[in-house]
Every structure is written in C-alpha cells, then in structure tokens.
Amino acid sequence: MDSPDWRLCVAPMIDVTDRHCRYFHRLLAPRARLYTEMITTGALLHGSVSRHLDFDEAEHPVALQLGGSEPDALAHAAKLGRQWGYDEINLNCGCPSERVQKGAFGACLMAEPALVADCMKAMQDAVDVPVTVKHRLGLDYEESYAFVRDFVGKIYDTGCRVFIAHARNAVLKGLSPKDNREIPPLRYDVVKQLKLDFPDCTFVLNGGLADAEQSVRAADEFDGVMLGRAAWHTPRVLSEVSLQLWPSVRLPSDAQVVDAMTEYAARQVAKGVPLRVMTRPMLGLVNGQSGARRWRRMLSDPALLAANNPELIYDAWRSQRQAPEMRGAAFEAAPAGV
Incomplete structure (x- = not known):
C-alpha cells in the first residue's frame, strides 16, 4: 500500500x-x-x-x-x-x-x-x-x-x-x-x-x-x-x-466522468437511491463552459428527476454540448468506461 x-x-x-x-x-x-x-x-x-x-x-x-x-x-x-x-x-x-x-x-x-x-x-x-x-x-x-x-x-x-x-x-x-x-x-x-x-x-x-x-x-x-x-x-x-x-496520473475527460456517473447512478437507483442524490454534486462540473446553465437546470429539475432515469445525466451532457453557442463543435461521445 x-x-x-x-x-x-x-x-x-x-x-x-x-x-x-x-x-x-x-x-x-x-x-x-x-x-x-x-x-x-x-x-x-x-x-x-x-x-x-x-x-x-x-x-x-x-x-x-x-x-x-x-x-x-x-x-x-x-x-x-x-x-x-x-x-x-x-x-x-x-x-x-x-x-x-x-x-x-x-x-x-x-x-x-x-x-x-x-x-x-x-x-x-x-x-x-x-x-x-x-x-x-x-x-x-x-x-x-x-x-x-x-x-x-x-x-x-x-x-x-x-x-x-x-x-x-x-x-x-x-x-x-x-x-x-x-x-x-x-x-x-x-x-x-x-x-x-x-x-x-x-x-x-x-x-x-x-x-x-x-x-x-x-x-x-x-x-x-x-x-x-x-x-x-x-x-x-x-x-x-x-x-x-501528480503529472503522471491520467485524469478523465468530462465525457468519461459523465459516462461513469451514469453507470454508477444506474447501480444506485436499482438499490432504491433517488437519482437527485447522485446529480446534486455534479451541478458544477461544467461551470464556466457554454451550456452550463442548461446542464444545471436539467440535473436539478424535479420533474425530470422524478422519473429516476440515470440516462438524464447523459441527456443533460448532450444538451449542454449542443447549446446554441456550441453548435457545429464536434460532440465527444462518452466511452464505455473510465
């Protein structure tokens, strides 16, 4: 150790x-x-x-x-x-x-x-x-x-x-x-x-x-x-x-973090944990980026969270990436894992 x-x-x-x-x-x-x-x-x-x-x-x-x-x-x-x-x-x-x-x-x-x-x-x-x-x-x-x-x-x-x-x-x-x-x-x-x-x-x-x-x-x-x-x-x-x-440590991209948290949330929701508990700490992930407000709004929307569908995290990410000021930029798809 x-x-x-x-x-x-x-x-x-x-x-x-x-x-x-x-x-x-x-x-x-x-x-x-x-x-x-x-x-x-x-x-x-x-x-x-x-x-x-x-x-x-x-x-x-x-x-x-x-x-x-x-x-x-x-x-x-x-x-x-x-x-x-x-x-x-x-x-x-x-x-x-x-x-x-x-x-x-x-x-x-x-x-x-x-x-x-x-x-x-x-x-x-x-x-x-x-x-x-x-x-x-x-x-x-x-x-x-x-x-x-x-x-x-x-x-x-x-x-x-x-x-x-x-x-x-x-x-x-x-x-x-x-x-x-x-x-x-x-x-x-x-x-x-x-x-x-x-x-x-x-x-x-x-x-x-x-x-x-x-x-x-x-x-x-x-x-x-x-x-x-x-x-x-x-x-x-x-x-x-x-x-x-730690310059040698490999850090995940936002897309990888989103993918990992979507998978984690799916496991937790299956155990009865409300989705809002997992999305709350993520609200600031893209602060300072275009579309950040849209990301925060989706991940804190009571109506959207009530469905307890972990795919909401990925949907919010996609929506943030496709914000009007970012249209035309290449979309970075989330990988299979971290």
Whole structure:
C-alpha cells in the first residue's frame, strides 16, 4: 500500500460529502484524500451503522470524520470505522455551529485540550490507522499564538502527527457556520509557525483556497491542502490541482466522468437511491463552459428527476454540448468506461 498522502484533501462538509459525492470527486481526483461528512458518535451508537458508513471501494483513500467528546464513545466509533475499511479517523475540533456546541464537541473542544488528548488516545488505542484532528486557530476573537500552539502540543504528545488547520478562528456566538467560513480573518502565517514549531508533523492548510493556482502554491508551502466549497462549486478544480501535484496520473475527460456517473447512478437507483442524490454534486462540473446553465437546470429539475432515469445525466451532457453557442463543435461521445 502507498504511504499516506495528504497533499490534496476534500473537506468534510455536512449535507455535501456523502458517499455519492465522494464517488464523483474520486473520478475527478484519483489521488485525493476524501472525507466523510462529520458523523456523530451518537449516530453510530444508536443509528444505522451501514447507512452512515457504507462506501464504494473506489473511494479509497477515505477518512471518517467523527464528532464527539466522550473518549469511550469515540473509541467505539473509530473501531467501527476501521471495521468498515476507512483509512483514517479524524476528530472534528473545528465546527462552530450552535447545534454542535450544544453537543459539547466541534470547535468548542479547543478550550479543553486535555479532553481532546484523552479522546485521541482512546481512538489511537482502538485502531491501526492514522488518527488525525481538524481544528481552528483560536476561539472567538482571541488570536494568541500560544493558544493554538499549546493545543497542538497537547495533541502532539498523544502521538498524533497530522493536523488539518482551518486557518481562521471559530466565533462561537454571533456568527453562523457560513459566516465563520468567511468573516474571521485568514491567518496562514500562524499555520506556517506551527509547521516550524512541530517540524515532524504534517500540516494541511484549509480555508480560503479558491482556485487551482493558489491551492498548488499552498500545497508546496505546507504539507497539503484541503478544499471545501471550491470543490463543491467548481469540482474540476480537483482535477486541475491533481494534474499539478501528480503529472503522471491520467485524469478523465468530462465525457468519461459523465459516462461513469451514469453507470454508477444506474447501480444506485436499482438499490432504491433517488437519482437527485447522485446529480446534486455534479451541478458544477461544467461551470464556466457554454451550456452550463442548461446542464444545471436539467440535473436539478424535479420533474425530470422524478422519473429516476440515470440516462438524464447523459441527456443533460448532450444538451449542454449542443447549446446554441456550441453548435457545429464536434460532440465527444462518452466511452464505455473510465
């Protein structure tokens, strides 16, 4: 097996990075490390484990992000994740939402580094894959470097060597999760200092990475980058970054992606999964191209999606390619497979 690689990661995003979105992202970025939505320990202890943890083998390497603050519960959840085949267990110490705060986990855990250390140790003892942490740089408006340095140091002492740093503070009161992704200032310099102070660690930069050029520069400066909303709104950025980081990796054309997703959707629809679940992450595939609006409109049309016919994906692609401004261009037929 190849050694773990965090040079390009796709962020865990609630209500976004489900297994179908991850399958789509894997087509676009064969070497990227994918992350689940944050899954709470309660969901795994009291809900359907298979519904939360099932994934396609094509998704590897894929990490399970957990939300929780009880060491025993996290250890149990981590063990389930490993049994299901996940390549990494990641603890969420960065989500600032009010709902997550009420559960006493997410970003508010940064105020209790000793508890986080206990959680990390419990998970490390339970699994044989990397246990990592995703964190912010501070809480509310406190920008002391000592705060995040001491937090990282406490987790470092457990043996953790991979830190995914969202380079902003988390404001726990007064800002929505969306505002928390945009309003607190980015402080890349703080992550650089952490990298200097903990030279044997892997620091993955998250936050504010909007395009391929910026992401590739950051991947060279740090140990890797994690893309979130950019991957959702313009998913082809994953291919653009991949091409720079791994020039020898063959990337599929849009036509090949469409063909693969049509086949994947057919398998999932046969299992009772609604087609709209597969088309939703694809809406941004052709952003910036002629006919992109037509593509998005067809793949989000409730009446068309209600038929649950996977061929809608191919029909939308053909319609996008035959948009008025593209007529006369050669149509690239989708191949038999990827």
